Amino acid sequence: MDHPGLPQLIIILVYLGLLLALGLFSSRLFKGTKEDYQVASHSIGPFLLLMSIFGTTMTAFALVGSSGEAFREGVGVYGMLASSSGIVHSLCFFLIGVKVWKLARRHKYTTQIEFFRDRLDSDFVGYLMFPILVGLVIPYLLIGVISGGAVIQSLTGGLAPDLPMFQVFDAEGDANPALHGGVPPWLGSMVICVVVLVYVFFGGMRGTTWANTFQTLVFMILGVVTFFVIANKLGGQESLLDNLKTLANSVPEDKVTRSEMSKTKFFTYLFIPLSVGMFPHLFQHWMTAKSSDAFKLPVVCHPFFIMIVWVPCVLVGIWATGLPADMHLPANPNTILPFLVKTQTGPILGGFLAAGILAAIMSSLDSQFLCIGTIFNNDVVTHLAGKDRFSDRQQVMFTRLFIIGIVAITYFLSLGNVRSVFALGVWCFSGFSALFPIVVAALYWRGLSAAGAISGVFAAITSWCILFYQGTKVPLEQGGLSKFVLELPLGGESYELMPVVAMMLSSTVTMILVSLVTPRPSEEKLEKFFG
Template identity: 60%
Template sequence: LDPNDPSKGKKWTIKKALGVYRASSWAPDAPHPMSKLVFFTYFFVPLSVGMFPHLFQHWLTARSAATFKLPVVAHPLFIMIVWVPCVLVGIWATSATFEGAPLFPPHFPANAVLAAMVKKMTSPVLAGFLTAGILAAIMSSLDSQFLCLGTMFTEDMVVHYAGKDRFTDKQVVFMARMFIIIIVAITYGFSLLEPRRVFTLGVWCFSGFSSLFPIIFAAVYWKRLTKAGTYAGVIVAFGTWLYLFREAKFALNPDYTFLGMMPVATMVVVSAAAMILVSLVTSPPSKETLVRFFPED
C-alpha cells in the first residue's frame, strides 16, 4: 500500500497483485548438489547446436565446403571468449562483497547473478548499454530463427505438397509472414500464463534437438542408414521427449532426472538405438544413392 495515498491500494491490477504476492512470499532456493552422473550427462545438451535449423540454413548458403574451415575453427574460440568471462564473473560474485556486505546471499538464484550485479554495481547508463547489447545479440539469432521458420513452412510444407508452380513468390512470402505472426502470437499468449523457468524450458528444448543429433550424424557418416530408420529415430525421439516432459510436470520440476541422469541422455540413446535397429532390418539404400552421397575418393 502507498502510505501517502491509501486509496491506491484499492486499484491494484491482477498483475501488480501477483507481483506483490510473489515478492512477499519469495524464499531463497535450497542448494541442490549435482551428482557426477547428472553433470556428465549434461554434456549431451550441447549436441543440440548440430540440429538448429537456422544454422543449417546459414551453412547451405556457402558455395564450397572450404568456406566452413574458418568458421568451424573460429566459432568455438569466439564462444569461449564471450562465455568464459561471464562464468568467471559469476564464480567471483559468489564470494564478493560490496560496501562491507556479501554481494549475494548463499542461496541466491544462480541465473540472476549477472543481472543483479549490473544493477548493484553500475550506473543506469551502463546498464542501458548492456541491455541494448543483449537485445542486439538476441535479435540476431531471433531474426534467423523467424526467417528459417517461415522458409520451413512454405518450402517444406506448402510448396512441397501443393506444387511449386501453384503460388507466386509474392504469395509464398505473404504466407511465410502470416505463419510467423501466428507462431509469435501463440508464443506470446503462452508467456502470459503462469510461467515456467526460462532456463528449464530452454534445457528441455535443447534436449529435444539433441535427441535428433544421431540421425544427422548417421546421415553424414553411415552408409547403412535407411529412410525407415530415420523416421523411426525421429518418432522415438519425439515420443521419449514427450513422455519425460510429462513426467517432469511440463518443466515445473527443474531438478527432474531419469534413472539418475539428465533426460537428454535417455533421449539420445533411445533415438540412436531405434534408428540403428530399424535401419538394419530394412532394405539398405541402393547403389545409386550411395554413389550420390558417398562418392569414392
Template identity: 35%
Template sequence: MIPTLIVFAYLATVVYIGVFAFRHGGRSKSAEQFFVAGRQLGPLVFLLSLFGTNMTAFAILGASGFSFQNGIVTYGLMASSSALVIPLCLFLFGTRIWALGKKNGYLTPVQMYRDRWQCGDIGTVIFIVQAVLLVPYIIIGVMGGGTALAAISGGRIPYWAGGAVVAVVVMSYVFYGGMRGTAWVNTLQTALFLIFGAVAFALIGRGMGGFGEAVASLASAPETRALLTRERFTPEFFLSYTLIPLSSITFPHMSIFCLTARRMAQFKPTVMLYPICMVAVWLPSVFLGVAANHARDVPAIERKLEARARLAQPELTPEQRADLRRQAGGDDVLLVLLNHYAPVWVAGVLGAGIMAAVMASDSQILALSTMFTEDVFAYYGGKERFGEAAQVNTGRAFVVAVTAVAYLIALDAPARIFDLAVQYAFSGFAAMTPLLVGALYWRRSTRWGALAVAVWTLAAVAAIAAFQAFVPPPASGQTVVWEIGGAAALARTPGGATVFGYLPVVPMTLISGLLMWAVSLATRPPDAATVARFIPARRPRR
C-alpha cells in the same frame, strides 16, 4: 532512464538494418534470397552471425543465472563441451550440408531428408518434430527480452511489455530482411556481446574492489565454497552435458544457416575461431554470475541470497517453494550488477549488448518460417498454384504468427530460461543427431530408421515433460521413482530428471542411434543411385 533510452536506440538500429536489408535483396520475390540470402554470405558475416545465432539469452542470462546458483561448474557443463562439439559438428556435418544444398538447391534439412530417403510423409513427420522442439527455443528469446528490459529499466518496463517490445522488433527485421537482415543484425549483435563481456568483466571487477578478494571470501565461507568447485554435481551429470551441444547442428536454424555461405572454405575460420568466441562470451558470464554471490552490498542480490537461504527450510509448501525459487533466480543477476557498478551510460550500452544476445531468437523464427513454407506450403503444391511470391509472403505471415504465439506462451512460462531450454529443445534435438549421421555417412540407413528416430524423440520429450509435470520436485537431493538392483533407474531432481544418474539426453540419444541402426537393418536398403548422390562411393578424381 538513460540505459533504457540507449537500449531503445539500439532496438531502432536493428529494425533499420532489417529495412536496409529489405532494400538490398530482401525485396526479392525469390525464396532462395529471402530464406538463405541467396547463398551469398561472406566469411566475416558467416562467422559472426553463425556464432550469434547459437548464442541466445541462454548463453548470457541463463549462464550467469545458473552459475549464480551453482557455481563455476556452468562453464565446464556447457561452454567447454560446446567449444569442442559444435565446431566438430560444423566440420563433419555442416560442410556436407552446405555441399548438398549447393548441389541440389535445398533450403531446409527436411528437403534433404526427403531426397535422401525418398520419403514424403516421413519428411513431414520430421518437420513436425523439429517445429515442436523449436518453439521452446523461440520462447526463450522472448522471455529473455522481457527479463532484460525489465532489469535494464529498473522495473519501469514490466516483463510483459519488455517481451512484447522484443517480439515486435525481432519480428520486424525478420519480416523485412529475411536471412540477409537476420545475418546482418546477428553480426552486429555478436560484435556487441563479444565486446560486452570484456567491458562488463573489467567494470564489475573494479566496482567490487577486485575479484581476488571476492573469490577468497567465497572460498572461506562454508555455504559458498562449493560454488568454486563442482561438488554439487556428479561426474555422470557432467558427462551427460557433453551430449547436449550435439543439438546445435540438428537445430533447423543452424542447418539452414550452413546453407548461406558463399563458399565452403568459409567454414574454416568459423570452425577454428568458434572456441575462442566461446571463451570471450562465457567466461565473463559464468565468472560474474559466481562473483555476484559476494555482492551483498547490492540490495537486489541480497534479496536473492535471502530467498535462497529460506529455500533450505524443510517445512515450506510447494507454492512457497516455487515463489522462493523465482525470487532466488539469477537470470537478471548480470544486469543487476551492471546497474550497480557501471556508470549509467555504460550500463545502457552494455544493456544493449545483453539485448543483442537475448534477441538471437530471430534465426529460429526465420527457420520455422522457412520450414513451413518449403516443407509444407511448397511441398504440398502451394508454390505451383500460387507462385514463388506467394510463398515468400506466406513465410512472412508465418513469422508474425510464430512470434505472436511464442509471446503468449512466454507470458505464462513457469520455468527458468536455462531449464526450459535444456530439458526440451536441446535434449530433443541432440536425440535427432542419428538422422544426420545416417543421412550423410551411413549408406544403409533407411526412411523407416529415420521415422523411428523422429517418433522416439517426440515420445521421449513428451514423456519427460509428463514425468516432470506429475512428479513434484524434491526440495533437495532426488526422489527415486524406479529402482533396479539398488540403483536409481529413474529419479526426480529439483531441476528435472535423471536416468541411472545421467540426464535424459543420454538414453534418448543412445536409443535414438540404436533405433536408426536396428530399424534400418531390418528394412529394405535404399536405392543405390540415390545413396550415391549423398555418399559418393569414392572421391572424384582431380
C-alpha cells in the same frame, strides 16, 4: 537524464532503432527471389557466417544464465556448458554443416526436411519431422520473448512508478524495489517482437545475418566491458589484478571447485551440445555460406568466442557468492548480473548491458522466426501444392505471412503463465540431440532406411515424453524439471546421468535395428548422396 530508468530506456530505444535501420537498409539489396529471401542467395562469406552462427547459438543464457548458474553451481558450469560446446559445436559444423551444405547446394535444399525427404525417399519423414522441429523450437522462442520483456523491466525499474500498468507490488503490498515503475513485460516483449519482425520481414536472411553480426559484436564487447567495470568496483583495490585476487579469495571453496557436482552428470552433459547438429535455424544459416571454405572461420573461432563470453560471466557469478549479506543479493540467480550492473555501475552501462542482453536474445529469435516461416512455405505449402504452382514472389509473401503468424502466436503464448518454460530449455536441446544420430546416419551410412529413420524419430520422441513425464514429478523445491537426472546403479554406487543419454541411445539402437531389416533407398538414390 537523472530520472531512474530513463538513460537505460533511451539506450535501449536507440539500439532498437539502429537494428531497424540495419534491417531496412539490407532490404534495399533484396533481389526479390525466394532464394535471396531465405538464404541470401548463398552469398555470405566467412566473417558474417561466423558472427551469425555464433549469435544464433548463443542466447541470453550466455550472459545472464551463465553468471546465474555459476552463482548456484560454481566454476564447473564452464566445463559443463561452455568448453564442451566449444569442442562439440565445431565438430557439428565440421562433420555435418560442411557436408550438408555441399549436398544442399547440389540438390537445391533450403530446409532440413527437404534434405531428409530426398535422402530417404519418403514424404512421411517430412510430415513427421515438421511438427517435431517446430514444437521443439517454440519453447526456445518463448524463452527469448519472455526474457526480453523481463530484462527491459528490470533495467528500467523506477521509470514511471505512477503509471498503474508500470507498478509492481509484492505479496505484502509493498512496491517491488527492483521492478516497480519499469516497462511492463508485455510491452517490452511486444516491442522486441515487432523490431525482430520488421527486420526479418523486410531484410529476410540478409537482414537477419547483418543484424546478427551487429548484435554479436554488441554483446561480446559489452560483456567484457561489464566484467572489468564490475571487477574494479567490487574489488575496491588500486589495480585490476589486485581486484581480481581480492574477489577470488572471497569465494567459498565449494564454488571454486566442483565438490558438489556429479562427475557422471558433468560427463553426460557433453551430449547436449550435439543439439546444434539438428537445429533447423542453424541448418538454414549453413545454407547461406558462399563456399565450403566459408565454414573454416566459424569452425576455428567458435570455441574462442564462447570463451570470451563465458569466462568473464562465470567469474562474476562466483564472485557474487562471496559478497557480504548486507548487499541483499536477489533470490533469483538469473538476476545476479543485472543486479550487479544496476548497483555497481552507472545507468549508462546499465542501458548498454540491457542492449547487450537483448542483442543475445534477438540474434537467436530472428533466425528461428525466419526458419519457421521458411519451413511452413517450403515443406508444407509448396510441397503440397507443387513446386511450380507459385512464383518466387508469392513464396516470399507466404514466408513473410508465416513469419507474422509465428511471431504473433509466440507473443500471445508468452503472455500466459508460462514461467515454467525456462525449465524446458535443456529439454528442447535434449530433444534435438536425440535426433542427432539420424542426421549423422543420413550423411554417413548408406544402410539407413526410411523406416529406420522414422522409427528412430519415434523412439526419440517417445523416450523424450516418458522422461519428461518423470521429470514433472520432481518437486519444485528440488529444482523441478530442470534438475531431473537418471540414476544408474552400478557396483553399489549410484551414478547421475542426463536424460539425453537414454534418448540418444533409444533413437540410435532403434534406427540401426530397423534399418538392418528394412529396405534402404534405391541404389540410384544412394548414388546421388554417396557417389
